[in-house]
Amino acid sequence: MTLALYVPRSSVVHRMHAGVKLLGLAVLAVLLFALPTLTAAGAALAGVLAVGLLLARLPVAVLARQARAVRWWLLALLVVHALTTDVRTGAHVSLRLLTLVLAAAVVTATTRVNAMVAVVEWLCAPLRLVGVRPARVGLAITMALRFIPVLIERADRIRAAQAARGGSPRGLRALRTTIAPLLVQVLQMAHDVSEALDARGADDVPPPRRRRSPTLETP
Secondary structure: OOOOOOOOOOOOHHHHHHHHHHHHHHHHHHHHHHHOOOHHHHHHHHHHHHHHHHHOOOOOOHHHHHHHHHHHHHHHHHHHHHOOHHHHHHHHHHHHHHHHHHHHHHHHHHHOOOHHHHHHHHHHHHHHHOOOHHHHHHHHHHHHHHHHHHHHHHHHHHHHHHHOOOOOOOOOOOOOOHHHHHHHHHHHHHHHHHHHHHHHHOOOOOOOOOOOOOOOOOO
């Protein structure tokens, strides 16, 4: 779940190639699972914060918004593991998830969407042999990243409208009263976008290229 989008800065992290940053994110994920210790997870979190705040010079609010977005998931993981295994395991799992979320936020906040999409399309290029269209994969990723802030804005509007009508529920009831209208708006928006894409021929399959038959010259 990545809510942060590109934050313009003139830092060394921003100037790095998108492929290098995505590779670093993948390596970090592998290391977090290959070294299943609380110390390794804590060191990785400290490293991500150092890269994001010191090297990339991102605002603290960008990473804090990420942490707030997953706080209930982290709490749920901690409680479940405290009841089933132990608190240390729950803290390790929650810390590992928080590290990956913040690392993904640093990547998206320091990389333009078109640069990430170009890397994904390059990686998907060999899949043309099995009928996959890399341009379509890139379009799906671009739309997913674009709609994240749109969904956040819609959710904020719903909560503001409920507060203006005198209804400001809290806890699970607030989550319920926000999800229902948000889901309706998301489905309507997806329907509108799909119609727009169909009208522009986004799902059309390009015709196969015909080979020219050699012409025989007549004397």
